[in-house]
Amino acid sequence: MNKGYVLNGRYEIIGRLGEGGMADVYLAKDLILKREVAVKLLRLDFRDNPQAKKRFQHEAMAATQLDNPHIVGIYDVDEVEGMQYLVMEYIDGEDLKKYIGDHFPIPYAEVVNIMEQICSAVSEAHRHHIIHRDLKPQNILVDKNGYIKITDFGISRAGTEDTMTQTRSIIGSIHYLSPEQIKGQVATEQSDIYSLGIILYELLTGKVPFTGDTAVSIAIKHSQEAIPSVRDFDPRIPQAMENVVLRATAKDPNDRYATVDQLADDLNTSLDRSRANEPRFVVPEKKSDLNEATRVMPFPPLQDQSASANDQASQRSEPAKQASKDQPPKKSTSKKKKRRRLIIAAILGLLVLLAAFVMIVTANGRTTVPVITGTTEEEASQKLQDADLQVGKVKYHSSDTVDRNRVISSNPKENTKIKKNTKVSLVVSSGPRKVRVGNYVGQNYNSVKDRLEREGFKIRKRNAPSGTFKSGRILQQDFRSGAKLNPAKHTLTFVVSTGVKQITLKDLTGMTKAQVVSYANKEEINPTFDYVYSDDQPKGRVVRQSPGANEVIQQGGNVAVWLSRGSKSSKQDTLKSFNVRITIPYFDANSDAESSSQPLTGSPSADTPSDSSGDAQATSGSSENVVFIYLKDHDHDFSTIYKQMVITKDTAVNLPFKLTKNEVGRYKVVRDGKTILRDNNVTQDSQ
Template identity: 75%
Template sequence: MNKGYVLNGRYEIIGRLGEGGMADVYLAEDLILKRKVAVKLLRLDFRDNPKAKKRFQHEAMAATQLDNPHIVGIYDVDEVEGMQYLVMEFVDGEDLKKYIKDNFPIPYAEVVNIMEQICSAVSEAHRHNIIHRDLKPQNILVDKNGYIKITDFGISRAGTEDTMTQTRSIIGSIHYLSPEQIKGQMATARSDIYSLGIILYEILTGKVPFNGDTAVSIAIKHSQTPMPSVRDFDPRIPQAMENVVLKATAKNPDDRYQTVNEMAADLNTSLDKSRANEPKFTVQPPQNPVDEATRVMPFSPLDDTTASADANPAKREEKPAGTSNDKPKPPKKKRRRRWWIIGGIVGLLLIILAFIMIVSANGKTTVPIVSGTLETEAEAKIKAANLTVGSVKYQSSDKIDRHRVISSSPKEETKVKKGTKVNLVVSSGPRRVRVGNYVGQEYDVVKQKLEDEGFTVHRRNAPSSSFGSGRILQQDFESGKRFNPATKTLTFVVSTGVKRITLKDLTGMTKAQVVSYSNKVEINPTFDYVYSDDQPKGRVVRQSPNANESIQQGSNVAVWISRGPKKDSSDELKSFNVKITIPYLDNSSAASSDSTLNESGISSDAASTDSSSGSNENVVLIYLKDHDHSLSTVYKQMVITKDTQVTLPFKLSGNEVGQYKVVRDGRTIMRDNNVTYDSH
């Protein structure tokens, strides 16, 4: 397709991006939405091939089911003049194969980041019961910011489909295929995990683990040869990281990670110091190993060679007369009758055996595949297979949607007697954990407990005369509520206590340096701006309190920053003050009642006492906008225990309009968007 060609009146071809086995990919401009897209067009020699067209359509159907930032999005699917095409998200970058070649060796932290993004996309596909089956670096794109996108779901399948074509040929790229795919068995989620292990191996070493002159030789290595050690290639690779490769690429799927999320979680901690002395991962040998390579074929009930020799006297050996075996020959009729009797007995035995097998087969059925289906649909499938529904247990799951089946017992695709009870485990949705009132408790203890439950915990600091350092002043969530730990972030305001520090000389510092110093020693700077001939623009002119004075941690420090020398009196700033009174909110009664919901190890009485004292303080954030300040940054932070009057200094020039807002305990309680010199 030539440059400038407009496909279907909308997509103008810019140039060719690449060629595949069945399709070509072009860069195009979407003339309606004004954006660059990738257009995948089925090649001319495959347009009359029904299998190629089906695979092409399957890729579109599979990708459109998935909603993940690390999966290439499908925008449009259509056919024009016999040409089938997909319009996809354009990723400005290169595939992972080339990225490894260009950037090898890749830092271990970046390796973890790349694999986490890949695992996120594969986990989303598995959540929709889609197995990719062809995961390899060539199908993983890396944009210029290091962001990962997975593409090419052309040979993906639903979890219940076969893994072979009608000709029983293997599907997928041989360097990344799992042993069970090579043997022609069904591909599962753990087959994709094997491919992810090979990809991780290649990122760490720059090469694939198995190579050979033919595809057959590579396949044999995948099935029989132990995985080479990445630490033999680079001894600096942590053992914990090598263990991820070894477990993901175990020959037996049961020895691998059961889910992609489990692999990602293990990889995420592989660089932790706590795992520095981890032993090498090894697979435990089976208790009763069975050699599947050799199969013994049953013998026929009669040996044809022996039978024919006995039936034809001309072919038997002649024995000399007078020997012990020289007996009178039985008449031919008797011999013939004997073979008829033997044949009849054998035939009768075969008929009885066939009858037993037919009766046995008619009394058995196969447990249907129900994992991932709705509970009602699973029950219908079980009844249709002449089975009965047994117990139904509900279990929380972050991977399986609510009301969908997680597993069955007996397992799917096993032969059982008709009428057997099939027990189901059904998802009740994501796990939800009840949280309590943690005001007054030690932050580190609460943080550990909540992180053990799976929550993300954030901290903000504030001084307090009521609580010692490290105790919780406030929380941004209501106690007694239940949340999903995987998606909920809990934020606490934590007391820094009251300590005294000796103030440093800030003269000559930049504003960023003052902020950095203030965060380190836990003080709250307020900034003002003045003209100065002594300090260049943006540098501190003076401060209050002065340098070397002793102040409490959490106190306010006034800092004046230079505007540079004064140039023109016509643009002189007008200074004025705005006085506001911040109302105090007494939360003691609410905090005391919430304390009964405490889930910590401390007693209820202690929780109530700490809660009531902690709730007597309001954390206040003041935002101010004038000639020198922006409303997007905090001008002043303070803790109040009563109605408090505050003076806000404004400096405005010309037609400038000032603003301020006051946030108390996370809620905006005061705001003025039209502060002018004349109005005050």
């Protein structure tokens, strides 16, 4: 397709981006929405191939079900003049394969950050029961800011489908394919987890673990050979990080992580000092493996008197005169044989009668409700039919533990003996209960908190001074208005105005961290903690504060508190302190062209959730930006807020870091639930 060609009267081709096995990808301009897009066009030699067309449609269906910032969005799918095409989000960057080649070696903290974004996207797909089946660096895009996007769901499959592969065929890229897929078995979530483990291996070593002259030789290595050690390649890699690779790439899917979220959680802590002495992960030995060897059973040779029942019956059926020829019996022996035959005949008759009785009772009697919990509705229906039962009423209830469209329970219960042809009612999962949340900015915090807690949400509160909203009114929320959220899995955070009330700080010297937090909560101020060596205060006690004792600050303001590390020893001489200066950009929601045309009034009576599509308007108040700063260094944990600020213009901030020579620090700045600044590779040389 030539430059300047307008596809379907809307997408003007700018140039070719790449070529694939079945499709070509072009950069184009959407003439209606005035934006750059990527157009994926089925190649000419595949346009009459129904399987190729099905793959195109499947990719569009799979991607449009998913709502995650790390998954490439599908804008349009259509066919014109026999050309089938997809219109996708355009990512200005490169694929992860090329990124690894250009940037290797990659700092470990950056590896964690990349994998965290990939896992977020894969986890979203798995929550919708979609298995990607072809995860590889070539299907992972990295934009100019290091932001990750996963693409190509063309061979993904729904978790409820049996398979999309043809008989005896393998779908997926051989270097990243799991052993069970190579064997032709159905791909599961653990298959994607295996591919993630191979991608992590490549990020750490710059190469794939298995290579060969043919695809078959590589497949055999995946199935039979242990994954090479990343620490053999680079001994500086922490054992905890290698353990993530080893567990994710275990040959048996049952030995891998149960979910992608478990992999991400384990990897996020792999650089922590608390895991420095972690032993190497070893796949647990299974009892069943010990019993699989062929063994000679110690049975003695069969004797004549232990002849089979068939042989005995055959012997008994021979004519009596033939037996008499071989060995003429005595009269007493003949009587005993007759008596034995009568007894055997009587027993056989009783058995026949008993079998007939059982058949009659079974035909008109009872049966057992089969185990159907966790099966699909269709599978449950088939099992009930096989047990001579009927499907009764089917009700749908939300569930946080049972997947969508799978059976939660039955009535009568499983393993209950009931009459045949009885109707069994089913309760089927409609998925996790989700509640639509609104725009609560300007409303009374206590009223909103009570209402949302009744829905099952956990609520967190942060304080901030404001000249716009009265004390107790919500300044900001960390979620988008109109979103549907699962109360069991979401904690909602609100920034609440404290007005402009002034407070006088007390002397915090000598307090513990818990005492400072308790005092700060009572006075509605926000403490930030730092650590210093001190000979005057024991470890964990306050050494100094800023502003100092008896100074006046606004309620909701920040107070810096320095806690003692204890006395300094020679082992701690390598710890170095330095500042990283950043400028936090201010966002004016009222003047932004993309914000909603209806400004927020901040009226406490606005109880009805807003349907405004402007994220900034829906989550921030007036002209004030509330930003959260997260920092990780020798003393600070990245999972907690280091500092909270209210800004009304671009604001420069010095971030204090304390790192040893081998430590890597990180920071990020979050506004309205979105990361606006980030650096995952802060070292002593970053000054």
